[in-house]
Amino acid sequence: MLASVLKKLTEKFRPSPKPLATSEDATKAFQMLFESHGLPCKLIDGWVRADCLKAQARVSLTQHPNNFIANLELEIQTRAGQQIFEMFVGIGPTVHDAIGDSIKNCCLGSFHVLYAAVTGLPCSHCDIREWEIGGIRRKVHIGSLLSRGIAPSDLLSQQWCEFLFDLLRNSELPGGLHWIRFFHGALPGGVMREDEAMLDNFAWPKAMEELASFPWSQSEQYRSQRLFIMLEDANVPGRTIG
Numbered sequence: 402m403l404a405s406v407l408k409k410l411t412e413k414f415r416p417s418p419k420p421l422a423t424s425e426d427a428t429k430a431f432q433m434l435f436e437s438h439g440l441p442c443k444l445i446d447g448w449v450r451a452d453c454l455k456a457q458a459r460v461s462l463t464q465h466p467n468n469f470i471a472n473l474e475l476e477i478q479t480r481a482g483q484q485i486f487e488m489f490v491g492i493g494p495t496v497h498d499a500i501g502d503s504i505k506n507c508c509l510g511s512f513h514v515l516y517a518a519v520t521g522l523p524c525s526h527c528d529i530r531e532w533e534i535g536g537i538r539r540k541v542h543i544g545s546l547l548s549r550g551i552a553p554s555d556l557l558s559q560q561w562c563e564f565l566f567d568l569l570r571n572s573e574l575p576g577g578l579h580w581i582r583f584f585h586g587a588l589p590g591g592v593m594r595e596d597e598a599m600l601d602n603f604a605w606p607k608a609m610e611e612l613a614s615f616p617w618s619q620s621e622q623y624r625s626q627r628l629f630i631m632l633e634d635a636n637v638p639g640r641t642i643g
Contacts, residue, residue, distance in 0.1 A: 423460070424457075424458060424459045424460045425447060426500070427458035427459075427460050427473060427500055427503075427504060428444070428447065428448070428449060428456070428457050428458045429444060430458070430504050431449055431456055431458050431475065431504075431512075432444050432449045434508065434512060435449060435451065435456070435516070438513075438516055438522070438524065439522060440453075440516070440520055440522065451520075452480070453479070453480050453519060453520050453521070454477055454478060454479055454480065454519050454520065455477075455478050456475065456476065456477045456478070457475075457476050458473060458474070458475050458476075458504075459473070459474045459476070460472065460473055460474075460500055460503070462496060462499065462500075467494070468492055468493060468494055468499070469492070469493055469494070469495060469496050469498070469499040470490060470491070470492055470499060471490070471491040471492075471493075471496070471499035471500045471502070471503045472488065472489075472490055472503070473488065473489045473490070473491060473500070473503035473504065473507060474486060474487075474488050475487045475488075475489075475507060475511075475515075477515055477519060479519055479578070481578070483578060483601075484602070485515065485519075485580050485602070486602050487507065487511045487515070487580075487582070487629065489503045489504075489506045489507045489510070489511075490503060490506070491503025491504070491505070491506060506547060509545055509547055510544050510545060510547035510627055510628075510629055511544055511582075511629040513526040513527040513544065513545075514527050514542045514543070514544040514629050514630065514631050515580075515631070517529065517542050517631075518542045518578070518580075518631035518633060526545070527542050527543070527544065528542075528543040528544075529541065529542055529543070530543065531635050532566075532569070532570050533570070534569060534570055534572060534573075534574055534632065535572065535573040535574050535575065535576075537576050537634060537635075538634070538635040538636065539632045539633065539634060539635055540632070540633050540634070540635045541569070541630060541631075541632055542630065542631040542632075542633075543628070543630050544628060544629040544630065546558060546562060546626060546627070546628050547626070547627040547628070548624070548625065548626055548627075549623070549624070549625045549627075550620075550622055550623040550624040550625055551620060551621065551622040551623070551624050552624060552626075553617070553618070553620070553624060553626070557617070557618065558626065561585070561615060561617075561626060562628065564615050565583050565628060565630075568608060568611055568612075569581070569630070569632075572607075572608070574600075574632065576634050577633070577634065578631070578632070578633050579600065579601055579631065579632040579633075580600075580601060580602075580629070580630075580631045580632075581598070581599065581600050581601075581605070581629070581630045581631070581632070582597070582598070582599040582627065582628070582629050582630075583597070583598055583608075583612065583626075583627065583628045583629075583630075584596070584597040584598075584599075584625065584626070584627045585597075585612065585615075585617065585625065585626045585627075586623070586624070586625040586626075587617060587619075587620050587623070587624055587625075588620075588623055589619075589620055589621055589622055589623070590619060591619050594617070596609055596612035596613045596615075597609065597612075598612055
């Protein structure tokens, strides 16, 4: 199913003589994604609205000599009032390609985690586990590892993920819904290394200190790794979509 949805998105954002793609176009694409995964929703006043959430995509574009860069921000507001922000970059030779690439990256990295954790509906593209964190049994929604540039070895990527999982299991996060983004980026020869941990839309300094200690090998070309995770209390009753 995911492959067919991504194909439809590619067709929607392929180069054409139509006007440049807009934030509204991207929001409609996310409406299609929610609906294709079984969530009834409508587009009202620029927002995708369902019983359990409302969502809106916003796009800003930068033109470079050989390509366009699309910065995509997806905002999801939950029924309980939380505001979740996820941001992605897309690159392509045209505006449509760049926006399509940013949405594709969101689909591969975060969308299914957001969908499963916020709606309570099953999603086969999301890995769900149960861990005890801070003395509370949690349901942990884990997205796919998203890589750009030259990916490190499978073993190193797996070790990094296990490092992140241990970091979470040893944290003292309070109960309730949490969303976490981990990122590592590096330029060749150790010129630049960036380690980022975001917790509930804000920088998570303690986790960033631990991330900086992970023994990455130097890369011959640019590389980045990104992982998105959501936590909720495991004893939350099942949710139904009205």
